[in-house]
Amino acid sequence: MLRRVVLGKSIGFGIGLLGFVMIPYLFPDTPLLLRIGVLMWYTMMGAMIALGGVIDEHPWFGFSIIAPVRGAIFGAIMNTILVCIAFESFVSMFSALDISPFWVVAEGLVIGLIIDVIITKKTGEGAALCSNQ
Numbered sequence: 355m356l357r358r359v360v361l362g363k364s365i366g367f368g369i370g371l372l373g374f375v376m377i378p379y380l381f382p383d384t385p386l387l388l389r390i391g392v393l394m395w396y397t398m399m400g401a402m403i404a405l406g407g408v409i410d411e412h413p414w415f416g417f418s419i420i421a422p423v424r425g426a427i428f429g430a431i432m433n434t435i436l437v438c439i440a441f442e443s444f445v446s447m448f449s450a451l452d453i454s455p456f457w458v459v460a461e462g463l464v465i466g467l468i469i470d471v472i473i474t475k476k477t478g479e480g481a482a483l484c485s486n487q
Contacts, residue, residue: 358477359404365469366400367393381447388443396465399432403469407479421474422467429466433459 370393377384377392406428411418437444437458444455 355408358407358473359401361476362400362402362404362469362473363397364400365472366397366403369400369465369469370394370396381450384447385443388440391440395432395436399429399462399466400469402432403428403466404473407470407474407477410479421470421479425466425468425470426463427466429462429464429469430459431462432466433462436462 373396374389374393377389403425406424407421409419409424434456437455441455444458448455448457
């Protein structure tokens with residue numbers, strides 16, 4: 355499980371670092387604190403997706419949840435929270451492009467999917483993560 359979390363945070367940090375570097379080129383007036391927040395946000399998103407790897411079956415309905423779907427759900431939820439927290443900043447950033455800031459949710463969906471697929475391929479998933487085997 356620890357390997358999964360370390361890998362998730364590492365991938366998330368890499369994605370966040372890419373955002374930290376690219377945001378000023380795409381949106382020059384973005385405050386430094388928002389860029390630092392994006393770096394830290396994606397690092398934590400990687401950790402949350404990694405921890406979610408224990409869930410490989412829906413707890414109430416019993417159907418299996420595959421890694422891409424699980425990661426996409428976690429990523430979309432996390433970025434919905436991000437947009438709600440920093441809505442005004444995202445509105446000012448995306449106003450020049452005339453698009454909704456909620457496109458960040460779709461970005462989170464894709465990033466979450468990618469993170470979970472990579473982590474699951476390298477470390478596995480489900481109850482086997484929590485056993486001493």
